[in-house]
Every structure is written in structure tokens, then in C-alpha cells.
Amino acid sequence: MTAAISVAKVTRRYGSQRALDDVSFDVAEGSIVGLLGRNGAGKTTLMRVIAAEEFASSGSVQVFGASPVENEAVLRRTVFIREDQVYPDFAVRNALKAAALLCPNWSAALAASLVQDFELPLRRPVRALSRGMRTMLGIVIGLAARSDLTMFDEPYAGLDVVARRMFYDRLLADCTEHPRTVFLSTHLIDEAAGLFERVVVLDRGRVALDAATDDLRGSATRVTGPAAAVAEFAAGRSTWDRRELASQASVVVGGALGARETRRAQDLHLELEPVSLQQLVVHVASRSAAEGPEGAIS
Secondary structure, three states: OOEEEEEEEEEEEEOOEEEEEEEEEEEEOOOEEEEEOOOOOOHHHHHHHHOOOOOOOEEEEEEOOEOOOOOHHHHOOEEEEEOOOOOOOOEHHHHHHHHHHHOOOOOHHHHHHHHHHHOOOOOOEHHHOOHHHHHHHHHHHHHHOOOOEEEEEOOOOOOOHHHHHHHHHHHHHHHHHOOOEEEEEOOOHHHHHHHOOEEEEEEOOEEEEEEEHHHHOOOEEEEEEEHHHHHHHHOOOOEEEEEEEOOEEEEEEEOOOOHHHHHHHHHOOOEEEEOOHHHHHHHHHHHHHHHOOOOEOO
């Protein structure tokens, strides 16, 4: 499948520090990919490099097969909405009109529908909006642009769970009807997990994980029960996050469990619980931090 984004050995330095360190991955056209990691992992820097708002110190980025740097043909196919998005001193309706002029695939109907859903005040100056309403404005622009590459960097500031769910639902519905590539950075991993076909996890500026979400499902299981039985079941397996309380214990075991292992757990009176995507990311990031290079930004 053709890559919408191709990042090859990208490093971004600020003096002696590295915000990005030899980062490589591809994002397939038409996919929804999550960019995950702790605060300071390099997610925003990476997205700014892809959007040509910053330059890589070394390595290369291609968007739709070409460098995005000073490339109007590529940049007009891209929309990048940041958590700290800055707008001109416009009323909301004028900000939307300006976005419509800049985005070739702009959908006025979708924008109007989203404005109604989020109850955005069209006549109010953007500077007078609450933090949550500014976030909603960014979401409206990001979705209504229908750009071939749509990037959202932590697009939830000030939104309650109902508004976030509305965003997820509208994003998924519109991408189904009008396919495009979506690259979305978030720390609300389990909440957004159902959107992602693939995830890229950054930690300390490096790629700690790049995998299809289907491959991650069932890749780790929490085993809980009598401590002796848990120890017997986990023997010889990759394990982490072991916890004990009195005679009870739990541990996460890596690798998919087959029918034989499931029956064995039942015989030992053990409970099996799938590990969520967020728990996997926390484990991967923690392991990466322990092994991380000196000098990277944490």
C-alpha cells in the first residue's frame, strides 16, 4: 500500500539535546494511525516536521511521495490542528471562511453540521472563546477540511467526555464516507483505541513500538489468582507488572494464549483479563525509558 507519510531516520536536535532520534516509520494512505507516548516524547515535534513547520536535523520526510518543505502541492493536501492552535483576530465564522479558502476539499455542509453539534457561537471572536470552544473550532476545521492528510495533535483540551465521543464518532463516520489519512496524537489511549488501525509509540524521541492494532490485541494478558498458581502458570513466560497481596497475586504475561493455556488457567482457578492498549503502551514506554539513550529529551 502507498505511504501517505514516510519518515526515514529523522533526528531533530536542539543544541545537544535530541527531541527526535533516528525515527523511521510509514503511514499508509487511507489509514487512521495513533501517535502515542508520554509528554515530552517528541510527538508534537514529529508532527511539526511532517507539516514542514520545523526542519529535521538529519533524515528525510516524504508526504505523498514528496518533501513537504516549501511544497505548496503537498501542503495544500495537509491540515494540521494543534492543541495550542493560534488563530487570527477573527470571529468564528470568519475563521471558518478563511479555512474554506485554504482547503480545496472543504465541506461547508459538514462544517455547518459540526458547528451546530458543538454549539459554536459564529459571531463571537475566537479570542473570546473558552478553551473548550477553541478546541471545538479546531476539530471543525480539521474535519471539514477533508484534507488528504489530516493531523490532530492532542485535540481534546477542555472537552468533556461527551464532546470527545462526538469527535470520535464524527471522525470515523466521515472518514468512512470520505477516506483520507489521519495521524492523531493522544494521551487518552484507551478512549481513542477503537479508531486506530496502527499505532506508533514514541519514547525519549525514539520509536518504541510500531504495530497494527490487530496484532496487539491479545498480545498480553493479566493473570490473577492464588500466588502459587500464578507463579506456576507464568513460569518460563515473558512477564511484567507483578503484584502480590497476601496469598493472591497477579502478573502480565506476554504472548497470545491458546485454548490449551486457557484451559490450564481454568484448572488452576486463575482469572485471565486482556491487557488494554494503554497498558501495553505504558509498558513499552517504561521499558524504552529504562534502556533510553543519554541526552534525549524526557
